[in-house]
Amino acid sequence: MSFFDRVKKLFSSTSVPSSTDENAPILTNENVAITNDSTVVPVTEVTQFSPEMDIVPFWLENEDALRDEGVIFGLSETRAEEKVGAIRNYFAHQTAELEKTVEYHSEKIGELNLFIEQKETRINELVEKSRILENRERTDHQLPRTLIGIILSLVMCVGNYYLIDESILTNFPANHTVIALGIFLAGMFNLFNPKSFFHEKEAVFTWRQLLEEVGMPLAASAFVFVQSLDNQSLIRSFALFLFVFFLFLFAGKLLLSNLTVLKNDSGIWTDNLRLQKDKISKSQEWEAEVSKLKLEIDELRIEKWKIVDVLKSPESELKRLNERREMLVKLFESEFNLARSYREKLTGKQIQDILK
Structure with missing residues (x-):
């Protein structure tokens, strides 16, 4: 349930239990603590993930739990950047190897493209030389x-x-x-x-x-x-x-x-x-070199497309994780901003009811 739905449910209730009623149940939430000045302090700690951590935090696996985190942080004095940094840190650990793999294969593709470009430039030079040599005419003499x-x-x-x-x-x-x-x-x-x-x-x-x-x-x-x-x-x-x-x-x-x-x-x-x-010797020599360069370019292109096929999987996985990260960040920020905008309008009792 989103924060907005909780607010509507709170204000649509016909009766709210009095905090002085002895029979009223005591409202608690394991995620929050109410101080004397009605300030909400999140009990949940912002975890900094290390490269050795393989356990996925529960609030990253469950979008509702992440919304709750956004509400808790929005009703407290804590800044959103701390939780957003934790999310990005976790996904940075998840994408580190993928980024290295993509970078390595991208560099290999760049090197192959450079080699192909150099050989194509050489082919163009040889073709131009052949054309100039073919168009040269004998000079008259006496x-x-x-x-x-x-x-x-x-x-x-x-x-x-x-x-x-x-x-x-x-x-x-x-x-x-x-x-x-x-x-x-x-x-x-x-x-x-x-x-x-x-x-x-x-x-x-x-x-x-x-x-x-x-x-x-x-x-x-x-x-x-x-x-x-x-x-x-x-x-x-x-x-x-x-x-x-x-x-x-x-x-x-x-x-x-x-x-x-x-x-x-x-x-x-x-x-x-x-x-x-x-016109006889150099033309044949240049034609042979052009044929050799074309074969080398074909081999380089085959090698390049093999790397491109290998690169598709880590690129798609990296893209998926980045999109997942941005989605979770936006989800947390939207709940955080909404809760922060209502924080000054609610009493400590109302905040506690929302956080049930």
């Missing part, structure tokens, strides 16, 4: 043309050397080979200038840079021209001068330019070969 240009440049340079050698042979019969080589190198000295006004359209050159570009080839060509006048006509010597001069200017530049282009084209050619090889 390696055959560059090689031909280098060969022609070398032929022109060698021909220029022999032409100079034949032109000075009459005046320098003993050391003409060495002298021809020196003249050739002197004319080719302008090769080492990184810029050329023949090729740099927008560059601004000073007269000093122009002299550096043209000076040595012009001097070498003039020397050959003077030496050839002894055994050739003026027209032939002048033609030789022009020919050697322009060979100095352009043949060397063409040779070095082709050597630079050869370096770039050979690098592109090597990259194309590597790309073709990677």
Whole structure:
């Protein structure tokens, strides 16, 4: 019977036994004691449960007994937090092992989810790499043309050397080979200038840079021209001068330019070969790794779902106990608050009748 029902029964009674009547029965309650100032003091002690306790308190097994506890504590000066703390302490002992089990399995599931996420990230990376590699195209190059240009440049340079050698042979019969080589190198000295006004359209050159570009080839060509006048006509010597001069200017530049282009084209050619090889080898390697990772993910998911199945039982039991705890706490608090709201309105005799 709830506290509200007891109050209604009390006030609906037609007669209340007088406390001075000698024949009236003495009202007692094993749960309460009435003091001179009509204050109700609960006799029931608030038990603090230890982990070794396995006995369930009677007022937790019986909801009516718990209501009585709420009424007793509500009519006394005792705070509800003491009894609520006792209830929570008891259920904390009951759920301790379950919480450890749930926490352990939840951590295992979290670890498995992390492993699965890492492997899925790796799969996405490999798929993206495969897509990028598949979409890469071969870079065009002019390696055959560059090689031909280098060969022609070398032929022109060698021909220029022999032409100079034949032109000075009459005046320098003993050391003409060495002298021809020196003249050739002197004319080719302008090769080492990184810029050329023949090729740099927008560059601004000073007269000093122009002299550096043209000076040595012009001097070498003039020397050959003077030496050839002894055994050739003026027209032939002048033609030789022009020919050697322009060979100095352009043949060397063409040779070095082709050597630079050869370096770039050979690098592109090597990259194309590597790309073709990677499209075969790396694609197969990445596909094999993706297949392996998928199998590992499937194994991890199977292990995860096994743990999830094991986790269902302790989770449901833990949920049931927590719901039971909250229900009992609310039940006690509702009776406690109701009794506390009526405490000031009732006399000690009426409180004693309610607690019968």
